[in-house]
Amino acid sequence: xxxxxxxxxxxxxxxxxxxxxxxxxxxxxxxxxxxxxxxxxxxxxxxxxxxxxxxxxxxxxxxxxxxxxxxxxxxxxxxxxxxxxxxxxxxxxxxxxxxxxxxxxxxxxxxxxxxxxxxxxxxxxxxxxxxxxxxxxxxxxxxxxxxxxxxxxxxxxxxxxxxxxxxxxxxxxxxxxxxxxxxxxxxxxxxxxxxxxxxxxxxxxxxxxxxxxxxxxxxxxxxxxxxxxxxxxxxxxxxxxxxxxxxxxxxxxxxxxxxxxxxxxxxxxxxxxxxxxxxxxxxxxxxxxxxxxxxxxxxxxxxxxxxxxxxxxxxxxxxxxxxxxxxxxxxxxxxxxxxxxxxxxxxxxxxxxxxxxxxxxxxxxxxxxxxxxxxxxxxxxxxxxxxxxxxxxxxxxxxxxxxxxxxxxxxxxxxxxxxxxxxxxxxxxxxxxxxxxxxxxxxxxxxxxxxxxxxxxxxxxxxxxxxxxxxxxxxxxxxxxxxxxx
Ligand SMILES: [Zn+2]
Numbered sequence: 001x002x003x004x005x006x007x008x009x010x011x012x013x014x015x016x017x018x019x020x021x022x023x024x025x026x027x028x029x030x031x032x033x034x035x036x037x038x039x040x041x042x043x044x045x046x047x048x049x050x051x052x053x054x055x056x057x058x059x060x061x062x063x064x065x066x067x068x069x070x071x072x073x074x075x076x077x078x079x080x081x082x083x084x085x086x087x088x089x090x091x092x093x094x095x096x097x098x099x100x101x102x103x104x105x106x107x108x109x110x111x112x113x114x115x116x117x118x119x120x121x122x123x124x125x126x127x128x129x130x131x132x133x134x135x136x137x138x139x140x141x142x143x144x145x146x147x148x149x150x151x152x153x154x155x156x157x158x159x160x161x162x163x164x165x166x167x168x169x170x171x172x173x174x175x176x177x178x179x180x181x182x183x184x185x186x187x188x189x190x191x192x193x194x195x196x197x198x199x200x201x202x203x204x205x206x207x208x209x210x211x212x213x214x215x216x217x218x219x220x221x222x223x224x225x226x227x228x229x230x231x232x233x234x235x236x237x238x239x240x241x242x243x244x245x246x247x248x249x250x251x252x253x254x255x256x257x258x259x260x261x262x263x264x265x266x267x268x269x270x271x272x273x274x275x276x277x278x279x280x281x282x283x284x285x286x287x288x289x290x291x292x293x294x295x296x297x298x299x300x301x302x303x304x305x306x307x308x309x310x311x312x313x314x315x316x317x318x319x320x321x322x323x324x325x326x327x328x329x330x331x332x333x334x335x336x337x338x339x340x341x342x343x344x345x346x347x348x349x350x351x352x353x354x355x356x357x358x359x360x361x362x363x364x365x366x367x368x369x370x371x372x373x374x375x376x377x378x379x380x381x382x383x384x385x386x387x388x389x390x391x392x393x394x395x396x397x398x399x400x401x402x403x404x405x406x407x408x409x410x411x412x413x414x415x416x417x418x419x420x421x422x423x424x425x426x427x428x429x430x431x432x433x434x435x436x437x438x439x440x441x442x443x444x445x446x447x448x449x450x451x452x453x454x455x456x457x458x459x460x461x462x463x464x465x466x467x468x469x470x471x472x473x474x475x476x477x478x479x480x481x482x483x484x485x486x
Pocket of ligand 1: 302336
């Protein structure tokens with residue numbers, strides 16, 4: 001046979017193979033899309049009540065995951081042969097808040113609906129605290145504002161938050177000039193501050209001041225926000241004001257019980273480590289304004305879609321048989337309340353954290369269409385990058401790694417692991433289509449309209465299921481990946 005004819009024969013074989021696999025690949029994609037849609041439809045349905053931890057809907061969500069994982073062939077993965085890792089939360093809801101500003105012989109008491117405080121502590125009183133005005137990060141150092149009250153314009157808050165918290169003032173008071181923005185934040189503050197029962201009290205109280213009270217405060221100080229900000233910027237440091245503050249905050253504390261759901265598919269090679277998927281099962285319960293007609297926060301995209309992608313990836317892997325490494329599936333609770341379930345997992349893991357070779361978080365997956373490029377949150381922070389690139393390329397997936405996406409790294413469950421040196425990333429298409437992502441964030445994010453519909457966009461998320469199957473096959477098997485080796 002001549003070389004040319006061999007070439008032709010190979011080409012023909014490849015062509016026939018393509019004809020044979022393409023329709024079946026299309027069918028596999030359609031079946032996965034449907035399976036994902038079914039998970040989302042059930043978990044975001046009204047009977048699940050927005051999946052708030054500590055509610056019946058929360059327990060139903062846990063039961064749903066256990067039932068599915070059992071059916072796929074997984075075993076309980078939490079301590080004592082349980083599916084559940086109990087997580088005790090505490091909630092501090094505001095009862096009364098009073099802030100008195102003294103300048104000269106005059107005092108200005110601020111309280112009522114226009115002053116909302118969030119603090120993980122049952123009470124906090126401070127007398128004669130110094131007051132500083134903060135306009136930017138200049139001059140903020142660790143513990144540099146201990147015992148003082150820091151005033152910040154609400155618009156500047158985002159830019160200074162990290163450094164300001166590190167400065168550990170007794171209280172941060174955000175000054176609002178826009179009542180719509182105040183109302184939006186106030187709603188969250190009225191829900192209280194949540195924490196794990198194991199977490200210590202906050203050093204710093206966080207307070208919001210309404211536009212009315214903010215005006216009264218400026219009047220008392222005989223200035224305005226612009227004037228103070230200009231002086232603070234010029235000073236290059238928090239600006240001390242000629243005034244002192246007394247604070248008296250009280251909250252009501254309650255505890256509630258919830259749980260992470262943990263399943264395991266034991267690996268073939270004992271002692272070869274573990275790979276892990278995690279996705280938060282909880283959402284907000286109800287949200288929106290008191291007078292809104294629909295107040296059920298279904299959380300279809302956030303994060304029924306992540307749970308669906310996780311369950312389907314788990315199902316496909318189990319159907320192919322175990323990996324070399326143990327495969328842990330972790331449905332975390334209370335992500336929306338501050339990554340609390342993931343934190344509880346990392347604080348008291350049912351197996352040693354250092355044995356985790358790779359962890360993939362799945363959050364808010366169903367946004368972008370099929371073909372959208374992948375983003376990697378946590379890129380540049382783990383040894384997983386080369387493997388992720390190789391697997392993505394083998395599937396014809398494009399990567400779009402951007403620095404701006406890394407701003408989300410501490411705002412997702414993987415952070416509880418990554419901050420403890422466990423290689424944890426969030427790989428997915430959700431942010432791959434920037435306009436689709438922006439549209440979701442500005443309309444349905446944490447709103448009652450984050451609902452399932454039969455034609456919701458599942459293209460990128462469905463592709464992400466197949467991607468994670470390949471990522472697990474790569475990082476979960478010794479022949480393809482050994483930590484510390486390329
Ligand atoms: Zn959320």
